[in-house]
Amino acid sequence: MRQKSDVIRAAVADAERRVADxxxxxxxxxTARVELATLQxxxxxxxxxxxxxxxxxxxxxxVERDADIRARTGLxxxxxxxxxxxxxxxxxxEGSDERVEH
Amino acid sequence: xxxxxxxxCAKALAxxxxxxxxxxxxxxxxxxECGELGGRLExxxxxxxxxxxxLRAGDLAEDIAAARMAVAQxxxxxxxxxxxxxxxRLDQGVRARDHALEHVQRASIELERAETAIVAASLDERxxxxxxxxxxxxxxxxxxxxxxxxxxxxxxxxxxxxxDELRNAVQNQMPPKR
Numbered sequence: 565m566r567q568k569s570d571v572i573r574a575a576v577a578d579a580e581r582r583v584a585d586x587x588x589x590x591x592x593x594x595t596a597r598v599e600l601a602t603l604q605x606x607x608x609x610x611x612x613x614x615x616x617x618x619x620x621x622x623x624x625x626x627v628e629r630d631a632d633i634r635a636r637t638g639l640x641x642x643x644x645x646x647x648x649x650x651x652x653x654x655x656x657x658e659g660s661d662e663r664v665e666h
Numbered sequence: 667x668x669x670x671x672x673x674x675c676a677k678a679l680a681x682x683x684x685x686x687x688x689x690x691x692x693x694x695x696x697x698x699e700c701g702e703l704g705g706r707l708e709x710x711x712x713x714x715x716x717x718x719x720x721l722r723a724g725d726l727a728e729d730i731a732a733a734r735m736a737v738a739q740x741x742x743x744x745x746x747x748x749x750x751x752x753x754x755r756l757d758q759g760v761r762a763r764d765h766a767l768e769h770v771q772r773a774s775i776e777l778e779r780a781e782t783a784i785v786a787a788s789l790d791e792r793x794x795x796x797x798x799x800x801x802x803x804x805x806x807x808x809x810x811x812x813x814x815x816x817x818x819x820x821x822x823x824x825x826x827x828x829x830d831e832l833r834n835a836v837q838n839q840m841p842p843k844r
Binding site: 629632633634636637639640641644647648651652655657 | 672673676677679680681683684687777781784785788789791792
């Protein structure tokens with residue numbers, strides 16, 4: 565997916581070309597250089613924002629995944645406990661409740 | 667094998683199940699994306715065929731029909747390229763899902779083994795207890811038998827004989843019926 569930083573990066577490249585053109589033709593590079601510096605600073609900021617967004621998204625995903633795994637683990641353990649208890653209780657095994665408790 | 671092992675196996679299975687769920691979602695998403703692009707490709711082909719048919723029937727001017735066909739053809743080419751680019755990702759997704767499914771199956775087997783080991787250990791312990799209780803009861807019964815017939819040698823089988831099932835288990839290694 566095209567991100568905002570891609571658009572700014574293209575604008576930076578364009579500004580760089582304009583500076584180079586001005587240098588080649590002996591024209592004034594001042595305006596182009598100011599524009600280039602502004603765009604470069606904007607690009608840095610945008611990249612930092614996108615990195616932060618990506619980190620936050622990855623963190624959220626990890627948190628969600630951990631919660632999902634915890635819930636699944638609880639369910640699996642409950643099922644396992646019930647299965648074992650069903651067998652052990654048939655033989656009146658002492659402490660079968662404690663044995664399979666978690 | 668103990669409870670900690672069960673917990674470890676349960677966590678591993680939960681992680682594998684979560685991985686499988688994600689892999690399945692990815693495949694569904696990519697398949698839907700592929701299907702949608704396929705639909706649009708079909709639509710572009712129909713537009714091309716319709717423009718050509720209309721041109722042949724004289725319902726469309728040549729320049730308009732040519733423009734429509736060119737657009738439809740360009741759309742088809744782009745869509746084919748997009749589908750071709752998506753296909754390897756879909757194939758990879760399917761492989762990842764199959765792999766995740768195998769992972770779940772392996773983790774399930776591990777959990778089952780851990781469960782079985784705990785149940786087996788508990789049953790072993792219980793069998794020992796029952797055996798000790800049985801021996802104590804037989805000894806007591808024999809002692810009562812002796813006291814009822816003082817001065818006579820008492821054969822154990824006079825007071826207690828194991829059931830056929832128990833004898834078969836001990837002497838012939840035949841497991842009792844469940």
